[in-house]
Amino acid sequence: MAHPRGTGDDGGLPGYAEHFDAAAGYLDFARYGPPSRAVLAATADALGRSARADQDTVNDLMRADLRARQAAAGLAGTDAGHTVLLPNASTGLFQAAFGIPAGTVLVPAADFPANHYPWRRAAAAGLAVPRWLPGPPTPEAVRDALTDDVVALSLSAVDFRTGYRADLAALRDVIGPDRLLVVDAMQAFGVAELPWQAVDVLVTGGQKWLRASWSTGFAALSDRALERLAPTLTGWTGVDDVALFDDVEHPAAADAGRLSITNLSPVAAAAFAAALELVAQVGVAAIEARVRTLVDQLIEAVRDHGGEILSATDPARRAGIVSFRLPGIAPATVAKALHAHAITPTVRHDSLRLSPHASTPPSTVSTLHAALGSLR
Structure with a gap:
């Protein structure tokens, strides 16, 4: 389901999300970034x-x-x-x-x-x-x-x-x-x-x-x-x-x-x-700051559910990608749980990758918590 616009769930970047129709749980921007309405119109x-x-x-x-x-x-x-x-x-x-x-x-x-x-x-x-x-x-x-x-x-x-x-x-x-x-x-x-x-x-x-x-x-x-x-x-x-x-x-x-x-x-x-x-x-600095916050929150959510973070640990050397695995649980099984909660990751044979954008609403982090919690 697409994130409803005008709800104030913009993560501190007012108006940016309103340019897009991507689903709230879409976390696969490192693979493909759904374009804006302006791109469609052009x-x-x-x-x-x-x-x-x-x-x-x-x-x-x-x-x-x-x-x-x-x-x-x-x-x-x-x-x-x-x-x-x-x-x-x-x-x-x-x-x-x-x-x-x-x-x-x-x-x-x-x-x-x-x-x-x-x-x-x-x-x-x-x-x-x-x-x-x-x-x-x-x-x-x-x-x-x-x-x-x-x-x-x-x-x-x-x-x-x-x-x-x-x-x-x-x-x-x-x-x-x-x-x-x-x-x-x-x-x-x-x-x-x-x-x-x-x-x-x-x-x-x-x-x-x-x-x-x-x-x-x-x-x-x-x-x-x-x-x-x-x-x-x-x-x-x-x-x-x-x-x-x-x-x-x-x-x-x-x-x-x-x-x-x-x-x-x-x-x-x-x-x-x-x-x-x-x-x-919008400005690259503003986009980067929003993505950095989301990445920190996603990493915390994965760790809260026993996940192993494979991304860079130093925030200064880390960009918008969170790669992880859950020990003892096949990535395909984790992906199935994420899909059931309308979360879209990149699925690899040995890991999963989450990549949010500045338009990703904060509520997506709570949804990830629920999806990972369902695996228990």
Whole structure:
């Protein structure tokens, strides 16, 4: 059942929840973030306009690209020229992997597979080679792994399993100015304030915490990345004079547009812009503070019922993910009890994951207590 609006159950972020229709017990934002009414409206409007197309429609719809890039750049602390829209985070990671021509790239061995396969494929093509880091990518672990052949570090800003928040500023200091820092911000962007300016290649998709739905995302490149990444995968829309069809190869664009392979959906761009603008309107700091409170409350609830917390124990290194298991009870059994109380977790074979958003009402914590208590 969707949480009724206008009840005052907003958790200290007045009005934010009223932008959404997600069920109160939905705690799976680390997998997918149900979009806002504004995103739905932007999608319907753009698609509706495309169905009634005339001589101006396509050009008008394409303007959503700049609007979305400006909104993304504002949240990333950069500008639209250093930002390019992408259909997903993986496209940006492949661009980075195939743009680094040689050397070793440090990659956490337990990172999400989206940050593994680009480097595996690049190595198979004779380009950069990954070196797998055991354990969390702490500054100390990265410092110990550094050798002269290391040209980049690629990692997730927030770990998808545990919610471990990487110390990006310290990692930047450790690797120094001569190496690239590539960051998959899928589990962090828009819900955690991090020093994005320390990153050389920042990529994210919009379907999770940004709540823009699928086929949305962007990359932001530093000047250092623009200088060093080869345009190996640059497509016809990533070059100079893109509208000049003269049957010759054009130079790659000087800005982040060089990561473009082809035109993206202006419908998706309009949806992405609406989602990003709502985040900017509310403020990442306010969203993060609300999520932090909910995470603390969810952890306390799980522990009250004998659960083992698998997420980071240090609040400074913890983001919006609570991973846990109940000793002696199969995750599938726990999930069944949660579902019976209209709680939606991520269910893994060995654990469960709870990921609330700022729109999650405080009453959901009480519902979790009831669901876990039913297992007794």
